[in-house]
Amino acid sequence: xxxxxxxxxxxxxxxxxxxxxxxxxxxxxxxxxxxxxxxxxxxxxxxxxxxxxxxxxxxxxxxxxxxxxxxxxxxxxxxxxxxxxxxxxxxxxxxxxxxxxxxxxxxxxxxxxxxxxxxxxxxxxxxxxxxxxxxxxxxxxxxxxxxxxxxxxxxxxxxxxxxxxxxxxxxxxxxxxxxxxxxxxxxxxxxxxxxxxxxxxxxxxxxxxxxxxxxxxxxxxxxxxxxxxxxxxxxxxxxxxxxxxxxxxxxxxxxxxxxxxxxxxxxxxxxxxxxxxxxxxxxxxxxxxxxxxxxxxxxxxxxxxxxxxxxxxxxxxxxxxxxxxxxxxxxxxxxxxxxxxxx
Numbered sequence: 001x002x003x004x005x006x007x008x009x010x011x012x013x014x015x016x017x018x019x020x021x022x023x024x025x026x027x028x029x030x031x032x033x034x035x036x037x038x039x040x041x042x043x044x045x046x047x048x049x050x051x052x053x054x055x056x057x058x059x060x061x062x063x064x065x066x067x068x069x070x071x072x073x074x075x076x077x078x079x080x081x082x083x084x085x086x087x088x089x090x091x092x093x094x095x096x097x098x099x100x101x102x103x104x105x106x107x108x109x110x111x112x113x114x115x116x117x118x119x120x121x122x123x124x125x126x127x128x129x130x131x132x133x134x135x136x137x138x139x140x141x142x143x144x145x146x147x148x149x150x151x152x153x154x155x156x157x158x159x160x161x162x163x164x165x166x167x168x169x170x171x172x173x174x175x176x177x178x179x180x181x182x183x184x185x186x187x188x189x190x191x192x193x194x195x196x197x198x199x200x201x202x203x204x205x206x207x208x209x210x211x212x213x214x215x216x217x218x219x220x221x222x223x224x225x226x227x228x229x230x231x232x233x234x235x236x237x238x239x240x241x242x243x244x245x246x247x248x249x250x251x252x253x254x255x256x257x258x259x260x261x262x263x264x265x266x267x268x269x270x271x272x273x274x275x276x277x278x279x280x281x282x283x284x285x286x287x288x289x290x291x292x293x294x295x296x297x298x299x300x301x302x303x304x305x306x307x308x309x310x311x312x313x314x315x316x317x318x319x320x321x322x323x324x325x326x327x328x329x330x331x332x333x334x335x336x337x338x339x340x341x342x343x
Contacts, residue, residue, distance in 0.1 A: 001107075006034045006098050006162075007081030011071035015089035016045040018208065022089050023054050031098040037078050038089075039063060041071040047089070069174035069182045076168065084168050087159045092126060092206040100203045101162045111164035114194040117204035119157035123322045124329035129206045138199050142191040143242040150235060151251035153258045158183045159205035167193050180224040181231040188238045209322070225263060229270055232259060236277065253283040261288040 008026045012019055019038070026036045036058045040048040042065030051060045063074060072086065085098060101115040118137060120129035134154040136145060149155055163171075170193035174186050191197070236252045256274050263270040264287055271287075278285040290298060290306050294313075297306035 003033045004082035004102065005080060006031055006083045006085055006102075007076075007079035008034055008036045008085040008087055008093075008098075009072065009075035009079060010036070010038045010051075010087050010089055011041060011068055011075060012038055012043065012047050012051065012089035013041040013065070013068070013071070014043045014045050015047045016043070016050050018090035019047055019050055020054065021092055022087060023051060023058055025092040025095070026085075026087060027054070027057055028095050029093060029098050030096045031102065034085075034098070035059065035079065035081060037061070037075050039071045039075040039078070041065050041067070067176060067179070069176040069178065069186075073173045073176070076173075081165060083162055083164050085159070085162055087205075090208040090210065091157075091159050092208070093159065094203045094205065097203045097205065098162060101200045104198055104200045110195055111166040112170075112193065112195040114167060114190060114197045115162040115200060116156055116197050117160045117162075117200050119160050119205050119207045121207050121209045123209055123325040125325055125332070126206050128325070131204060136197075136199075137201070140197050140199075142194055142196070143239070143248075145191055145197055146188065146235070146239045146242070147248065147251050150239060150255035153255075155184065156187070157205060157207045158187075159207070161187060161190070163190050163194075177227065178231055179221075179227040181228055185231045185234050188235055192238055192242070209318070222267070225267060225270060228259070228262065229273060232256065232274075233277070236281075249281045249283070252281050253278055253285070256281075256285055257288070260285060264288050 006029075008029070010019070010022060010026070015022075023036065023038065026034070038048075038051045038058060038060045040051065040060065040062040042063060048060055048062050051058060059078070061074070061078060063071065066074075076084065083098075083102070085093075087093060097117060101117060104115060105113065116136070118131040118133065120131040122129035135148045135152055136154055136156055140148070167190055171186065171189040175182055178185055232255070235255065239248055239252065242248075256278055260271060260274055263274065265271070271285075275285050289295070290310055294306050294310040297309055
């Protein structure tokens with residue numbers, strides 16, 4: 001029987017510095033029957049040229065800038081694969097990721113089984129990446145997967161999944177109106193179309209942590225906050241379509257509470273919308289409180305200063321670690337380049 005073709009789809013925007021590593025990880029996949037498609041979303045740097053320089057095994061298409069979701073839809077329209085591997089232009093696949101996932105499917109099994117794997121965050125030096133283990137790292141039904149995601153505030157990174165084309169087509173296109181959490185909303189629909197998830201341990205994707213790639217990166221953008229609000233409504237709608245129960249309503253209320261700090265107190269209108277959703281679920285949403293680590297700042301410096309510290313200081317810490325890792329990465333590369341062959 002002919003082995004399935006896997007389409008590795010890479011949307012890219014101003015990714016000149018990282019895309020070579022990403023494409024090389026796609027080329028190096030031990031699963032031989034694959035196509036690699038890069039769609040350059042109107043980059044202003046040499047992203048497309050860098051991608052094309054990596055050889056004829058890579059198809060590179062350039063479009064005007066339309067955003068990540070539209071770029072992914074374009075890549076999908078160009079693909080022919082039986083399975084779809086989404087891959088952002090700064091992430092890295094473990095060499096046997098696709099092969100191990102496909103081997104987890106038994107011959108004749110449904111193409112509605114959704115394959116998943118683990119992910120490991122890193123900044124620059126991949127050898128420091130460690131795979132994250134959470135309650136989603138096991139075989140689950142769609143309702144159980146969404147219930148855990150929303151009640152425990154955990155998630156799977158985009159490239160951990162390996163959906164079949166049948167599942168991908170059933171889910172529909174990426175939502176181009178969502179400027180934040182478009183991947184979370186998209187894979188909710190993939191889950192809804194699936195029979196179950198099958199987690200494949202021991203492999204996965206290395207996820208490059210950057211200031212703008214983090215799931216929580218909403219910042220002060222009203223457009224992103226509006227998009228996040230829409231995604232939250234859809235998450236609740238999707239989960240309740242699978243099961244209407246007390247445990248589901250409780251998970252949805254927890255989910256609203258986890259994300260309410262991005263709207264309060266700057267956007268009282270949006271917080272009121274969250275409160276209305278909570279009321280529909282039979283609950284009440286308390287205003288978000290400061291975490292213990294920052295609560296002591298409130299009586300000394302005031303609410304706004306304490307809230308600023310809670311939001312900004314972890315990002316400053318991450319930025320410092322990221323800069324140091326970059327320095328060490330560049331130092332180690334220079335050191336390696338000066339080594340004599342055979343040393």
